[in-house]
Amino acid sequence: MTRIYNTQPPGNVLVSAEDVAKTFPSADGGSLDVLDGVNLSIREGEVVALLGRSGSGKSTLLRILAGLIPPSSGDVRYGGVPIEEAAPAVAMVFQSFALMPWLSVVENVELGLRASGVPRRERRRRALEAIDQIGLDGFEAAYPRELSGGMAQRVGFARAFVQRPDLLLMDEPFSALDALTGENLRSELMSVWQERELAGQSICIVTHSIEEAVQLADRVLILGGTPGAIQAEIPIHIPRPRDKRSPTFEAAVD
Numbered sequence: 360m361t362r363i364y365n366t367q368p369p370g371n372v373l374v375s376a377e378d379v380a381k382t383f384p385s386a387d388g389g390s391l392d393v394l395d396g397v398n399l400s401i402r403e404g405e406v407v408a409l410l411g412r413s414g415s416g417k418s419t420l421l422r423i424l425a426g427l428i429p430p431s432s433g434d435v436r437y438g439g440v441p442i443e444e445a446a447p448a449v450a451m452v453f454q455s456f457a458l459m460p461w462l463s464v465v466e467n468v469e470l471g472l473r474a475s476g477v478p479r480r481e482r483r484r485r486a487l488e489a490i491d492q493i494g495l496d497g498f499e500a501a502y503p504r505e506l507s508g509g510m511a512q513r514v515g516f517a518r519a520f521v522q523r524p525d526l527l528l529m530d531e532p533f534s535a536l537d538a539l540t541g542e543n544l545r546s547e548l549m550s551v552w553q554e555r556e557l558a559g560q561s562i563c564i565v566t567h568s569i570e571e572a573v574q575l576a577d578r579v580l581i582l583g584g585t586p587g588a589i590q591a592e593i594p595i596h597i598p599r600p601r602d603k604r605s606p607t608f609e610a611a612v613d
């Protein structure tokens with residue numbers, strides 16, 4: 360029996376980058392063209408992996424999609440609305456964890472909710488729930504310096520998950536961890552995603568690992584060139600574990 364898997368992207372376009380370019384001032388007083396002519400879109404519920412060499416502009420592109428830095432030219436739109444007006448719910452997980460060293464684990468996770476106006480008691484409740492889900496139960500009062508890399512990145516994930524963002528951006532979230540820790544955290548996260556039904560959420564993950572990209576993503580984008588642009592786009596057809604919850608095959612023929 361041959362199964363024909365549904366390769367249609369899951370929903371409407373959530374975010375699009377149109378002809379995005381980014382130029383930074385360089386140390387010698389000149390300028391560095393990092394991105395030019397970047398076009399991409401991510402649909403609701405879609406998991407996209409972004410691959411590219413070191414220095415190809417992956418982190419820069421994620422920051423632009425998150426609205427942390429503006430593009431030099433081009434547009435970023437959420438649901439067709441320019442990012443400045445759309446105020447999208449976007450959370451980011453950083454390679455280097457980016458925890459506040461003077462705040463405890465629970466306070467770091469709560470930070471994710473500060474800007475969104477969630478009342479204090481509700482913030483604490485949701486933060487504790489996220490900490491529990493990510494396997495950090497008992498470490499609520501610990502400080503970042505007391506945590507291993509793997510645990511620190513769990514805090515990074517909890518801080519992002521607690522926001523229940525429409526788009527979760529992850530910038531090489533496992534690459535600062537040793538191979539075994541990274542592998543363990545990745546497979547644990549895949550089950551957390553399934554349990555929490557985060558499959559409805561859009562994810563863009565930057566990675567160096569082709570294996571990770573194929574395992575996690577619906578579609579792989581390759582960023583390359585100088586300045587960087589999307590060089591290739593690879594749909595992934597193989598069924599992934601999260602498909603077990605909601606089968607995506609649309610036809611089965613003998």
Ligand code: ADP
Binds near residue numbers: 411417418419
């Ligand atoms: P990647 O994440 O793919 O390794 P980055 O987006 O971090 O690449 O960086 C792409 C290029 O842009 C690099 O040459 C980097 O040095 C440069 N760059 C990144 N951020 C800045 C900045 N704020 N100012 C100047 N140059 C930057």
Ligand code: MG
Binds near residue numbers: 530
């Ligand atoms: Mg980077």
